[in-house]
Amino acid sequence: MIHSQYHWNVTTPDQQAAQQLSIELGIAPLTAALLSGRGYTTVPEAEAFLEGSRTASHDPFLLAGMQEAVERIRLALERSEKIWIYGDYDADGVSSTSLMIQLLRHLHADFDMYIPHRSKEGYGLHNHALDQANAQGVTLIITVDTGISAVEQIAHANALGIDVVVTDHHEPPAELPQAVALVNPKLPYCNYPFKGLAGVGVAYKLAQALLGMENVPEAWLEIVSIGTVADLMPLEDENRMMVRIGVEHMKNSSFPGVRALMNIAAIDPTQMTATSIAFAMAPRINASGRMEHASRAVELLTTENMSLADRISFELDQLNKSRQELVNRMVQEAIAMLESEKDQYPHGVPDVIVVAGEGWNPGVVGIVASKLLDRYYRPTIVLGIDPETGMSKGSARSIAGYDIYRALLDCEDVLDHFGGHPSAAGMSLHRDQLDAFRRKLNDRAATLLTEEDLIPQTQADYEGRIDQLTLAAVEELDRLAPFGMSNPLPKIVLRGATISQAKAIGKTLDHLRLVVEQNGSMIEGVAFGKGELAELLSEGDVIDILAETSINEWRGNRKPQLMVQDLAVPGLQIWDRRGSGQWDRNLQHIRSKWSRYMAVESGQLGVLCDEKRAETLKSQLSDVSLWGYDRQVDIAACNHVSIQHGAEAIRTLCLLSLPAHIQQLDHIFATFTSLENIVLLHDRPNQQERLQIPDRDIFKLIYGWLSKSSQHMSDESKLVPYLSQKTSSSVRMVQMMLDVFEELEFIIRHNGTIQMNQAPAKRPLHSSQLYRELGELAEMEYMLCESDLPQLTSWMISRMQGVS
Structure with a gap:
């Protein structure tokens, strides 16, 4: 059993509503189910969500403080006052600053900008910066994506004769700054109908208020999209409209900086999505403020020079690579601190x-x-x-x-x-x-x-089947875009899929490629960062998958694929490490590397071997639950861990020795009732010891050779190897067949000799208890030593179910 990394909370859609949506809107049942699960259960609601509307934008003057902000900025424009844009260094702050530059350029204002250095100054307004503004003759500061907590700093600005208009979206503190205007939808007295605007969204509302809603260039929504997606704002209400339009404009962007970013990030403009912003553009913009100064990213988004944009985007790409290396080092150092x-x-x-x-x-x-x-x-x-x-x-x-x-x-x-x-x-x-x-x-x-709070949770939208994930159905899911916060990429659960292939891919084998099948339908999947699971998954394993869908396009061929987010093997899993000869290394590997996927905590990991071997391993395995087969059927606790925790605690059991007979195997399942994983670490018997599943023909053959040989070779020690050679059976197999003949009274053993019974009673082979036991033992040893993993797993599960 491989445990999922998250608990999957699967939404159950309104099936009746989904069916109605599918019929009336002409959409795939999968799309309809996802809409229903996200609360769009009526045709008008679903249609409005799918089609969107440019009229979804709210009146900017519904924002408290907007009227005062507009009046003060217009007064500054009339007086030709020097204005400062005071921004922040993250992607939202960079976008907000860039948008405000576009606005003040449009208004022909006299302006400059200031963004604090992340590491040298930190977040927010700073008195030394305000002193600098005062020295430059600034009389109005417009903050973007910052300022709502700057009580002391804005008081300082007031003392300097500088008015401040705050546009922000962060949580307001109990004490608010005494600014000329505070524009923030989260202010407790603000009745604006949508509270989820990013900092750049608030700046855009200011632009609408100053220019009129119909007069704001629609292309500016490209910049709004970057900040909104990067700052993880909910993609609902007017955010959804703004990002949808902004992303569409990016496909033929009017901004050199946006085109340069898309190029350096290898984004195909025709395939541009909000996800491209989140995972390709935003990290590079953020790298500017994280590693050096955010003003370089602002320059990128506001330049009209394509050559300059290309140079800056290359710089940001290099900074982002340096940032990735730095993050990896710091993560490892932090993990070491926590582990200690x-x-x-x-x-x-x-x-x-x-x-x-x-x-x-x-x-x-x-x-x-x-x-x-x-x-x-x-x-x-x-x-x-x-x-x-x-x-x-x-x-x-x-x-x-x-x-x-x-x-x-x-x-x-x-x-x-x-x-x-x-x-x-x-x-x-x-x-x-x-x-x-x-x-x-x-x-x-x-x-x-x-x-419960500390159990990792993830939301899934739908539990479906592979045959529902057709190319047309997956392509249609794009109608739910843009995807982001509050409208994430749909996650679909597939249960009971059978693995056809599982292999690690990538230069460093960090990623996992899967091919899975379900009721005749097959689909490929990729799990980024899960390459290590290739060692734990085998052909034939039945798994549950949590995945997003995508389209894999290669040389003009398009097919649906899964982007696997999480997976689980829900039933008993057999781990095949047979005959490796390195049981101790395998055991250490299981404990150190696979603990996040399987239960190996104290008392949960057990080792089972024959009683004599268990005695020799007590000191070596003092910190795992050690168990031994006794001479009969029972399984005995062999150290303090097994005695303390008991058999019911064992969830991962390592077999170091084969059971002596089928009853011992069945007793394993009867004893260890919480088993999730069985790791086979035993050696395979050599050829001279292997049994074969008995049938009448092999017994006839042995009986015939016995009849021919008994007059000349009654010494059993010589007869057994002779019969082994003649019948191509192992010595052990011949000895056990002779046991059957003796039980049936076909032969007589005496002092190491064998004689044929000249007048045996006619008794069928299956009447022999030893014959039945030989068949069961031969089958068990074949399954445990020779069968492939899917066959072995199926057989073990059937034995377990028979015992339970």
Whole structure:
């Protein structure tokens, strides 16, 4: 059994509604089921979602503070005041700044921009920057994607005679800054109907308010799309409309920077999607602010020079590669820190992970936090410590249902600064406060987080079949795009698929290629980053799959394929390591490498061998549950681990010795009732010891040779090898057939000699108990030593079911 990495919460669509949608809208049942599962159960709702509307944009003046913001900016334009755009260094901040530059260019304003350096200055407004603005004669600052928490800084600006218009989308604090205007849909008194705008979305609403909704260039939605997708904003309501239009414009982009980014990321413009933004464009834009300064990315998105755009996009691509290497190193260092402390916690890690390292680049701590969260499924905070000042700057990422921003509110007495969302946040504090910070977070989490909260969860949209995933049906799913937060790529569960092929692919064999079949229908799949599973999957394994769908296009041929996100082998699984001669190395490999896929914790991993061998292995295997066959049928606990935890705790059992007879095999299943995996580590018998499944012909042959030979070769020690040679049977097989003849009284054994019974009673072979046992033992040994894995697995499961 391979355990899935996540618990799959599968949506059950309204079947009646799905059927109605399929008929009336002329869409595939799969598309209709997905729409129904996402709450679009009526034809008008589903049609509006599929077709979208450019009129879905809300009146920008519904945003509280918008009227005051527009009036102040228009006054600045009339007076030819010097304006500063004050932005942020992430992809949303870069997009917001770039959009505001487009707007102020359009309005022929006198403006400049300022984005703080991520590692040298950190997030938000800074007094030294405001002093610099004052020195330049700036009288109006427009913030984008920042400012809602800048109470002291905006007070400083006011004292300098600088007015501030805040446009932001982050959670507002209890105390708000005294700005000329605060434009943020999340303000408690704001009645704007959609709260999910990105920072760039709020900036776009300001553009609509200043220019009129019909007069904003639609191409600007390309920039809105980048920030909205990159900042993980929900792709619903007007975000869906803006990103859909923006992505469509990107296919023939009017921005040199967008075209250059698509080129360096090898994005086919005709195949441009929101997913392309998320996984190809946004990381390169973010690399600018993470590794150097975000102004270079702003320059890319605002330049009108294609040659310059190409140069900058190449720089950002190189920075992104450096960022990837840096992240991998920091992740390994953080894992080493956590592993060194795992004995301190019941689950190996604390409820809230807080790791900090000297010299860690604050620009990538958020990515490191995300990777640690994926590995441990705990709210995670990663901080970089400046070794000179002792200041720590970090990022948090949280699990579903745990509001990390609220958690930081409860720790504000040890924090210098913080801000963010329920799922992600940033903070700074002195290293002297790290222990208190870690303690406060975990004390709070201990009262709120339950065991269920810490089980990794993922949402699946539909449980279907391979035959539903036709090329036409998968192509039609594009009508649900753009995909992102609140409208993710559909995840489909396929249960009971049989593996036809499983192999590791890629230069470093990091990825897994699958071919699976179900009721005559076949489909290929790719699982990125799961190449190690190729060792654990075999042809014939029946698996459950959680996957997204895509189209594989190669040399003009198009076919559907699965992008596998998670998988499980739900039933008993047999792991074939027969005859390797390295049982100890295999056992260590199972414990160290496969623990995330199979149960090998204390008491769950068992080793079973013959009783004599178990006695010699006690000291070597003192930390696993050791069991031995006794002389009869029973299986006995052989060390303190097996005695302490018992047989019912065993979920992964390693066989080091073959059972002596079929009853011992059946007793394994009767004893170890929680078995999920059986690992075969036993040696194969040599040719001289192998049994063959008996039939009447082989017994006739042996009987005939006995009749011919008994007058001259009654010495059993000579007769057995002679019969073995003549019948091509093993010595062991001949000896056991002679046992059958003796039970049936066909021969008489006496003091090492064999004589034929001259007047035997007529008795059929199957009346012999030993004959039946020989057949069962020969079948068992053939299955355990010679059969292929699918055949062996099927046989073992049938034996297990027979016992239960």
